[in-house]
Amino acid sequence: MKTPLTVLVCALTLTACADHAARARLGIQDSTLLRSGVGASQDEAAGAANPQWVQTYAIVHNGASALASLQARLDRMPPQPNGYFRAKAQCWINAAQQTRQAGDRWGFAEEAIGEAAVITMGLESGKPVSAANPALRTVSTVRPDLWQIVNTIKSDPAVASCHEAQPPLACAEVELMQGGHDAWMRSFSNAEKRLPDIQDNLRKTAERVLQCKREVATSAAAPSAKSPRTVTLRADALFRFNGSNDVAMLPAGRRALDAVARGLKSDAAPGGLTITGYSDRLGDTARNQSLSLQRAETVARYLRARGVTSPIATRGLASANQLVECRQTRRDDLVRCLAPNRRVEIELAVAAP
Template identity: 90%
Template sequence: MKTPLTVLVCALTLTACADHAARARLGIQDSTLLTSGVGASQDEAAGAVNPQWVQTYALVPNSASALASLQARLDRLPPEKNGYFRAKAQCWINAAQQTRQSGDHWGFVEEAIGQAATITMGLESGTPVSAANPALRTVSTVRPDFWQIVNTIKSDPAVASCHEAQPPLACAEVELMQAGHDAWMRSFSSAENRLPDVQDSLRKSAERALQCKQDVVAGAAAPSGKSPSTVTLRADALFRFNGGNDVAMLPAGRRELDAVARGLKADAALRELKITGYTDRLGDHAHNQSLSLQRAQTVARYLRARGVTSPIAIRGLASANQLVECRQTGRDDLVRCLAPNRRVEIELVVAAS
């Protein structure tokens, strides 16, 4: 019996065959990574350096000193800055160090430093930082199903106030991006080898978020009068799409706010509310800024009308601090995926116990 040619080829080039199998399992949709040999693209769409990238990242002449400086700045942040963004900055630093030590000079080190620096500067200055993962030149999307899990966890309101769930989630995102870099380098087996750690981090994040949610339910049942530190309300449940005034409020949204008002009035330790409105990234920024502020103002007025007397600070941040990142090409699918980003957050400031 003759041995099939493909078996012989795999026997002679075992690593290459395994890598192609790994490529298939990664769920890669980037056509430039599905072509090899003579037909492989070398243009900008395939990740070639362009002037914009050079202008953004060529300012890192010494990656070792840049990473040491970033680590020192991150270490100086106060304890209250511990959470999702600090963990994400640390994981970006770790990814940059690991890639640099491997002798990889294809640009991911600079991109990772750039991400860590952006987050660190935001934490230092107190300015809003986006939770969305940017499209990087040296990163391709792998395992879209894992990214869907990331978005599902990030969109759960419990995660916003569950600090234990945030670090493993942040590091899972960075690890997925690093796996995407491996895939971009066509090292598909290396990319796949990172996935067990990603899966474990996502599992830990989901489990801890669930525990936090159960703790909140148990606390609500107890006669303590305490409320969670942040209440996140989906804008799509509060208002008609692209609406933000009283007329656009939905019956379900009114019922949800009625329950929030009852909880706030029962919290004896409550001193102040900070209400922030958000939109998704679609549309004109000026319109989104106005809409996000309008939503926060409408919620504040509603709570006032229901007897909430605590001081209220209001702001609209348009599409800042996105919870999920979506890449759907169809508008309807994209609008549905971006739903968690359209929200109103009510931060509760309570008296020290």
């Protein structure tokens, strides 16, 4: 009896034919992930460590000590108003620990420790931390459809104020990265084993975001002891383009804030003020986050200097809650179109009559 040719081909390769089906289920586009043995690439493009990688992660010479230190620093932090980053740091620590316990010495543990360290240091210093997921040497992209779901959820403005939805979202991202490392290691079955937890975390996130939206809608419809009033000021009228500090404030911006200050002093807001800065979507995410927060803080200082005594909270939401969508191809036209998104909002919570 003749052996089918496909069986012979599978028997003669180091990668089983079943792996092709697993790769297809994972949505992996990189065909090199099924190459092994004779002819398999061992160069930098195939994932070999380059000098830059070695220089970046050589400091993680004692993974156990680094993980213990990061865990202790994270545990000492007070509760964060935004649970996304704290949860993400914890999930990166967990991923590094699991990788080390599995005896995997291919570099993902060091990369996970590095990601946990960047987030932890950002939380400690109060500096903006990017929510973007980096391209790591030992991680391939798996399940692009799940990544699309992740990005859709992250782009929903409701997520920023729905704190209970943030931890499962953060961990789903790290788990997808960890599954991508399994695929990079040609362990497609292990990558698939992670999918139920990832999908469950994304389901929890979506359900909690919807619940938060329902609560907001219910709250808006119900009578409230406080009714917010919002003053919106265009950033282009307050500051020079891309400016955010006192030096960058325009004369027209000072006059507008003087008028706001006079109104606040004559009609105090016992519930306090929330000043929120926004940027447009152009440029680096971390830079936009910092820029939007600086604008809010500059406005708060200006109002304080003009005699406003109500409690003031400031925040920067970067390009969240965009007012206009623009599709211009010329940059000058696009910048002009996006102007309404660059703004500062002053929300007053005042007692209802």
